[in-house]
Amino acid sequence: MEAETWTDSINQANKMALLAWAKETGIQLVQINGQRRYGGPPPDWVGDPPPAGTEVFIGKLPQDVYENVLIPLFQSVGRLYEFRLMMTFSGLNRGFAYAKYGDRRGAREAIAAFHNFPLREGCPIVVCRSTEKCELSLGGLDASLGAQELEATLRRVTPGVLSVTLRASPGQKQGQVALLKYSSHQAAAMAKKTLMEGNTRLSGAQLKVDWLSHDLKQKLQSCQEKPSSSRAQGGRHLGVPKQAPLSPVLHNAVDHLNTLCRRRCLGTPLFLTKCIQATPNGWLRFWCQVVIPGCPVPFSGFAWVQQDGPGRSGHEEAKVVVALQVLRVLGGQQT
Structure with a gap:
């Protein structure tokens, strides 16, 4: 027996x-x-x-x-x-x-x-x-991990993946957090269990998985969205590319914008810039917003600029990049 x-x-x-x-x-x-x-x-x-x-x-x-x-x-x-x-x-x-x-x-x-x-x-x-939550946050990811690699791995081990979005981690230098959306609460719950068991390894990372909280979602939306999808709540989107070398003429973009706004009686633009990331090779990532009194909503987005030398904060370069984008939106860029 x-x-x-x-x-x-x-x-x-x-x-x-x-x-x-x-x-x-x-x-x-x-x-x-x-x-x-x-x-x-x-x-x-x-x-x-x-x-x-x-x-x-x-x-x-x-x-x-x-x-x-x-x-x-x-x-x-x-x-x-x-x-x-x-x-x-x-x-x-x-x-x-x-x-x-x-x-x-x-x-x-x-x-x-x-x-x-x-x-x-x-x-x-x-x-x-039941709250029927369908979104997870996946932290502890290495900065070198790409979205396609992560999505391919998750689709192998967790059914029902709808979308995978990578963001710079607000609590980890050079790290990333992923926002995962699943087809149902059940699929998300089972994915959470699978990932918490610790059998999935991505670039040697120690994964931290939890339900996506409202606080984390708000924090990522306000300061760490990718340039390709950034949108400040209630504002105009600026698809700001990585900076190319700026010619002396383009360096006058801020002056051109001020002139255009005066001509249209819109008021003087107010620039807000905040550095949110620095890379080892000298690139700085800024969150930027341009408030024009005569426009109903601000223009917001992200800009990459290069730190040209010691003592250069990058704020002026970021203002130039964003001013160029606002000029394009307003149809008043001068060349």
């Missing part, structure tokens, strides 16, 4: 009850990557998946409870599209699950009926609206 492993004896009675229930009802449960799933869609489902707002989070579950108890309970208030129970290696649940209903009403009914519901005496469970 084959020896019984230590995991087989854990919660054996409830495991057998689950198997008997699944056989009797014909319900199929699929376990993969640390969760066991019913539906998504269920066998008799017709049409598109349910919209956002139809999923509830279920917490504080006794770890020896399985779907034979949970699915009938949550089905009693509405039609289930999907039920996902998070599992440990030993076969116990991890204390939480997700139930997705066919419509928003089912989710509301579940929260009303089962939040603080005593699943057992002295064991009230938590039921609330």
Whole structure:
């Protein structure tokens, strides 16, 4: 007789009850990557998946409870599209699950009926609206890592990737953080678990993965977007290229802009420049904004300039590059 492993004896009675229930009802449960799933869609489902707002989070579950108890309970208030129970290696649940209903009403009914519901005496469970987050932040990336290489790796190990965007890390010199968007909350949650397990290595980096927070998103949007996609909130976008050597005529771009604004009675332009990155080979990256009193929104963007010598801060060069771009937008560049 084959020896019984230590995991087989854990919660054996409830495991057998689950198997008997699944056989009797014909319900199929699929376990993969640390969760066991019913539906998504269920066998008799017709049409598109349910919209956002139809999923509830279920917490504080006794770890020896399985779907034979949970699915009938949550089905009693509405039609289930999907039920996902998070599992440990030993076969116990991890204390939480997700139930997705066919419509928003089912989710509301579940929260009303089962939040603080005593699943057992002295064991009230938590039921609330799932945030259904689909975006992750991936930190600890080396500055040399390219977006294509990162995306190719992530697509191999995490299904459902919609987009991958690299940004300079606000908390790590010469480092990068990636913003990852997935097709669903489930796909994002499974990607988070996979990446947190530490089996994925990128250029020797030690990855740090978390849900994309509002604070980090705002910080990256305000000061560290790439030139190709930069846009200040409420402002005009400047696609500022890396600086080419400026001729003496082009050095007068700021004066040309001042003259043009006076002619059009727009007021004197105000330049705001902030250096946000310096490279070892002398390139400086500036966030720039030009506020013209007669224009309804400011012109904002990013500029790369080269530090020509000691004592040169780069601010004047950045003003010239941005002035050229504003002149092009206003249609008044002089050559």
